[in-house]
Amino acid sequence: MDLLSPDFGVFFWQFITIFLVLFVCRPFLKIITRSLSDRKKLIDDSISNAKEIDERLNNMKELEKNCLIEVSQKKERMLEEVKILREERINGLEVEYKNLVIEMKKRLKAEEEAFAAEWMKKSYNIAVMNVLGCTRRFLYSELSNPKDQNIFISALVDKLSLEVKKPNEQQIVC
Numbered sequence: 001m002d003l004l005s006p007d008f009g010v011f012f013w014q015f016i017t018i019f020l021v022l023f024v025c026r027p028f029l030k031i032i033t034r035s036l037s038d039r040k041k042l043i044d045d046s047i048s049n050a051k052e053i054d055e056r057l058n059n060m061k062e063l064e065k066n067c068l069i070e071v072s073q074k075k076e077r078m079l080e081e082v083k084i085l086r087e088e089r090i091n092g093l094e095v096e097y098k099n100l101v102i103e104m105k106k107r108l109k110a111e112e113e114a115f116a117a118e119w120m121k122k123s124y125n126i127a128v129m130n131v132l133g134c135t136r137r138f139l140y141s142e143l144s145n146p147k148d149q150n151i152f153i154s155a156l157v158d159k160l161s162l163e164v165k166k167p168n169e170q171q172i173v174c
Helices: 008-142 146-165
Strands: none
Touching: 008 146
């Protein structure tokens, strides 16, 4: 147990050994200190970078939440706009449809009136042709004298010209 008890000789040689080691290691001490300080600086930079990255990540998460909220709000606004536009378009189409129906009714009525007028004209032409046919038969069968035929034809023409001048009166053909 002599080694554990304080002895001046052991203490002296230990002191000399430590100074000798320090003297030998002295040129390497600057390199070791520099590498340790570089290592400390690298670790400090890494820690600050990690904190900065963590802060950026938190900001990105917050920004993502804000973007999602903004996108959902824009989506809702766009849906509302689409609903409004759809309603306006439907109302516009209903008005356009009603206008088309009114226009088609007017066209059909005009076509119907034109068809009726054309039918009346054809009917009158057929009636006139029948009257003229009957008149011709009457002329040839009853009136053999050309003078009597001319008198009858001129009276007929006068009567027809008077009837043409009065289109509003109801005409009775006998």
